[in-house]
Amino acid sequence: MSLWVDKHRPKDFMKLDFHKEQATRLKNLLQQSDFPHLLIYGPSGAGKKTRVMCLLRELYGSGVERLRQESMTFTTPSNKKIEIMTVSSNYHIEVNPTDVGVHDRVVIMDLVKNVAQTHQIDASGQREFKVVILNEVDDLTKDAQHALRRTMEKYVATCRLILIANSISRVIPAIRSRCLTIRVSAPTETEIVSVLYSVCKREGLSLPSELAVRIAKASDRNLRRALLMCEACKVQQYPFTPDQKITEPDWQVFIRDTASMILSEQTPKKLGEVRQRLYELLIHGIPPDMIFVGLLREIVRNCDMTLKCQVASNAAMYEHRMKLGSKPIFHLEAFIAKFMAIYKKFLEESLGDAF
């Protein structure tokens, strides 16, 4: 627990840095000694997990912090063994069903049932339910989500589900309606700055305000990233200087370079080069939607206002199609080709106007 992100993670509702109102409400909810299934969603780095852990601690005490890592094996209907990592304490179990890809339904069915069907042995002074935390629910397949909704009702007496998602748009309405949905919005830049300050203070460092603001800006309102970037800055150079270079994740830089390549030249040859870079990104496991977002953001920055709408709507269309399809590279390239065509036409028209 040496990284600042982990070390200074608040463990109690009262120590949370932002969304304090929400924290109080959650605390009040727990004081009823019971709570419904929760669906916590929000962008990455907003503190969803932190809140869940606070919640568990509030619920069960410090026992939840004694975690162990186990791997469980399941057998799919087609007799394939799948293995999944779980992290559990005596009171809860956390699992990431998307790790097993398309077999997530089996995990949901077996694991949740297993947990739900066993009652707490030591019921005295404890809650009578266990908590199952499911990560990345929005990436679950439809099958798995459907498997989930019946389980949620059936075993409500013995287990509570906390679902964590980035967005609920891909969570089926049946599940949404069974859960108390809590949105954890990303911290604002000022909130990030204040968190950075407090962390640096606890570390005994002095952080120039300009640098803090720059980090907050660069972090894309992602607190995890902001803290990591801050720490990276510290490792590279301390004492801080206001105009210090901020290290960014390399994939972001890579996407930015790719976008500038796209803007520099619109030819099939360039498209071929861009494709290689897209492959490179996909190889590194960068989710294609992140690539879409990153590219669009960079491209739009250099576009005329009339183009912006067009490009954005195209990006949305192709991203949607990508979700329907299974070969992200096709869709990414299709978007880029489309943009190149639009952009080239636009450039030629504007050039024609100039003459």
Add this chain to the structure above:
Amino acid sequence: MGDYPDADEEYELMYADDLELLRESEEANVINKKLVQARRSLDFSNSNPNKEQETSLSANIDAVHNEASLVMPVTDDSSLSSCYMQSHFNSRNKRTADEIFGDIGDLEFDDIEEMPIKRQKTEEEADLELIGKILEGRRLKQLLTEPNMRFQVNKRKIDYDYKENLSLNIPRWTFMPLTNSDGERVYVRLESEESWDIYLTRISVPYAMHTSYDEAWDEAKKILEKQTEPENRQNLSEPLLNVDSRIEVDNGLLWVDRYKPLSYVDLLSEEPVNRAVLHWLHLWDKVVFNKELKVIEPQQRNSFSKRTGQFQLTNKWKGKKAEDVPELDEDGRPHYKVALLCGPPGVGKTTLAHLLATLAGYRPVELNASDERSVDAFRTALQSATLMRSVLDAEKRPNCLILDEIDGAPLPTIELLVRWCMATVADVGGGKKKNKSQPLKRPIIAICNDLYAPALRPLRAVSLIVHVGGVSTSRLAARLARVAEYEGLCAPPHVLAALARRAKGDVRTALSVLHFIKMRAKQNPSTNSMQEMKLITSRAHGATRRKMARKWPTDAGGTVTKLSLRMEDVISSSIGEKDCQKGLMQALQVIFTVCSEPDAWNSVLKTVTAAGEYDRLADGIFENYLKARVDAHLLIACETLDWLLLHDIISTWISRNQNYTVYSMLPLCLTRCQRLLATRSPQYIRYPMQAQEEGSSLDIFKFYKVDLVNTPPNGDGVDNDWLTRPSAPTRPSAPIRPSVPTSPSAPTSPSVPTNATAPTSPSPVYKRTSELDGILWSVVRTASPSIYPSRRALLLDVLSLLPHLLAPTLRSANVQLCSENEKNALRNAASAMCDYGLEYVQQRGSDGLYTFVLEPDIYKLAFFGTEERARAPPSVRQAIAREQQLEQIRRNEIQMGRVQSTDKPQNTVRVTPTADSAIPNHLQRLRPKEIERAPAKTENVHNYDLACKPSVRHAMFRLTLQSVFVYLSGSCRDLSSHVCTERRQCTSKLHAERVVAANRPLVEATSVLALNPSFIIRSRTPPGCSSSCFLTFRALYANAVECFVGVHSVPVKVDRPVESRSDAREVFEDMLYFH
């Protein structure tokens, strides 16, 4: 014929000369009534003995001469040409030749003398020339008939005598074999009725000049009828009678066998292929026939112009030249002992092998899949074929073993064959095996369909591989026309062309279809689709009169029936359409080529459907479409991609819902792309390598190779052929070539971003993805549970920034001298590594130096080709590695402490046995040493222990232990000096050498055991007692020594005769005591 001497005329001269010789020899044959067969040069061996002495090349030329003389017409109007040829040859005298060739007759004989001079040219030119001549010879037969017909007409009749129409020898003209009651075989000239009719029309023309057409016609007819009455009876009745009777008599004989080529010119396979095999066969002449061969210098064969693109398809033929492999080995045998013919079924590989073996003067001995091919049986067959000679064979020809269908043979058999082939004279002389008293001295031709069958792997390396491609459509159609004519089938050319096209180069299928249609027509004439029609000749009454004149038994109904083949028959026959598999590359080629057929959409769709594998096909389009058409505005690209997206979405939908109702939409999407992408210019199409899975790539590659073979080589007839076969490469200069996955210039290597070095790995996407995914996974698995991160967050945020955190800036000084800040930074980095389960591991680089490598290597994951720049300097890594180990120990201790504090004392006791059970057996027997009487010995160590904090102490022990292993695994040199410096040396340096022991299992096992800090801690009994703890270590040490000495006694002895073993032990003891 303006500018003499051109190639045609030159050839004609040669041709005429040879034919004359042929005629002489034939006459001799008839007179002598004796079968005189040439040993290998056939008819010419006697008359032209000097040729025999010539080189391999001249042998080839002989063959060409032979070919020319073996007149079995190939062309459509074969009977015509045969008629003509025959009459021409027979009637020809010197004067005729002069008439034809004018004043150039004196050059005739110079031709042969000129050949050696020509041979001085490069091999390639000679090859091309020869091939040109052979092709010319084929064309010539067609050409000759037309313009000279009239010229020859009158003579023909005069010279027509019985001698020319009957032969005891196998004649050179078209014939029908007849066997009389004595068993004597007579060959009768075969001529069809059409040829007669056409012939009649032709000769009528001159008369039309002065009389009215009909008069002249009748007159001429009468004359002709009178003149040729006896011949008519013979010629007209015989063939048909023959056909009919034959079908009844030898029903069992397939048409493929009945009409197999009997001479070189008749071969349907491509010329380079034929020549390659024949050339190779002639290379054996020195060994087999004791003839001198002029070995052609490999250098001479090197120059290869573009024109020889046609050779490149027989890859070894080209490869042989490129590799400068001498054609003959030191024993005078060819370098390649086996010729391996491969190709799709039905293209005539077996026929080719048999015919060429016969032509080259061998007796073909076939061994195919129907024979037993166990190792013993095979050896027997091999011996009998290669070492013995048939007693019955009158001509005493040597054997040529033909191993048919060898791809089905078991691997041991093939290995035996390879051994057999590889045995040189020297080897055999040395080896005392009585069975193998001789090296291989006879050619072996192996035939297979699947060149890449696993069993053939050993054979591939040692054999001359000749790809026999499919027969081109036009040639196949021509041959079919001839067969149809023989069989009395009336087949319009377009029907036969369609049949040939559908057979796709498969001669056997095409012939079988013909056969089948005919047989069906015979069996139920009323219901079948064949038309029965009266034999309609150009003039009905002439025909009827002729009919009246003869009375043959089958003509019971009074009508002559002739079967005609209609288009429906071909279309309704199921060949070619059902179950036809197209290669992926073929389909891609079609998509990227403009389709010239009228119904382009359907034909492309058909190809795409036949290829299947839509997903991969989509990949193929995706990877190739950017280069397909000039598309400055990227509109084509957009459109293409839209179709591909649709394809992707549909196929995903299908696989998600398992609903295949829209499956038929998939090929439509791909076929649409053809409209957008097709060009006329030849395309260089790459195999879709990028997105595919690695495992299957080899298989596909293999299939693709076969496809390459399937596409017809660009020999003759391709120019008009490719219109009808859009899948054929249009030009020889643009063959489809797969991109080789391992080549350094592979397409996957991404474009170099300006600020980064190129990501060098050209490996397929799939491989790298799985590699990087594996890294991510191992981080997820080993990360401590308290920070259990979601993968996405880990990848996008943590891991991409973590490398920066692991590279603190340190002065390059000893860690002990670091400032507090630096120590803190170091500790932070180390503990972060522990959190995320990272570790520095020593690895030996290619330069032999040891480096600390992060394991799992998140640098690869976090950076895009810039990872080397971001890595921490070696000194820092080393420091962190050390710190990390200490941190790990510390953490384990904390955990242990927690276990001890929370659990009951019994638990601690229980811990030990479990730890023990993890120890291998060879360690367990040393357990007794832990008894308490040791303290006296380890007194000072005890003190030493007291001086340190426990954690540090353990670390020290561990490091020492490592160095011990280093010590053990070293080469045992300078043991004592090593010990002296041991204490002063930086242990981590020695640590590096631990890897040396990696291949020594026992030492490694021990070292792994010892290096596992948790084990060290757990093996303390009772906890906290340092002296006994140390005893445990001692036991381990001693054990390690034993292991080492035990395992490595041999190398040690080699190094140092006797003392080193005891040396090692002594020094070791010293060291232990020191501690």
